[in-house]
Amino acid sequence: DSGVTQTPKHLITATGQRVTLRCSPRSGDLSVYWYQQSLDQGLQFLIQYYNGEERAKGNILERFSAQQFPDLHSELNLSSLELGDSALYFCASSVGTSGREELFFGEGSRLTVL
């Protein structure tokens, strides 16, 4: 158990819909990262938050947005969903941002868009 909790574990929805994925980081971790894992793209970094502030942005579509709340949990919002958005979405957390620390990963939220 990494200590990172993601909900829901599985989600099936239709094209055009909107979903919210939730992540609770490990106790004490201030940094949260979102990744997308798909067969064709591999593990892609989406976005990072540190103590409530956006820290870095990767290959995140404009239809996607995220935030980190004062209690440090984070949500990833995916809207106007397309078939190609079907993927496994991981949240990870770390204590800081030095780059030396390990990222702890949740078990992921598997999104299927039909």
Next chain:
Amino acid sequence: AQSVTQLGSHVSVSEGALVLLRCNYSSSVPPYLFWYVQYPNQGLQLLLKYTSAATLVKGINGFEAEFKKSETSFHLTKPSAHMRDAAEYFCAVSDQGGKLIFGQGTELSVKP
């Protein structure tokens, strides 16, 4: 920009044989490098990391990796494969702010 390349998307070994998973990195600064493992239907788990201390890094489950600056490599090895080692393995390099940039992954199969 930092990047890693994993050579071989699939590697198959026999139980008891040497495991060698290859990773080469590209970095404009001294890198921090990581190997993670992903078992089916699970998240990623850290195997080991290099953060500029000893160049030979020992990790969990009998794995180790050697940082070779001259070859820009960080290959993962295990002397003797077990069936339970079958999984997907990811090499990663740390980028600005702490995020990790992952390679495409190598799926390891272990034959009895």
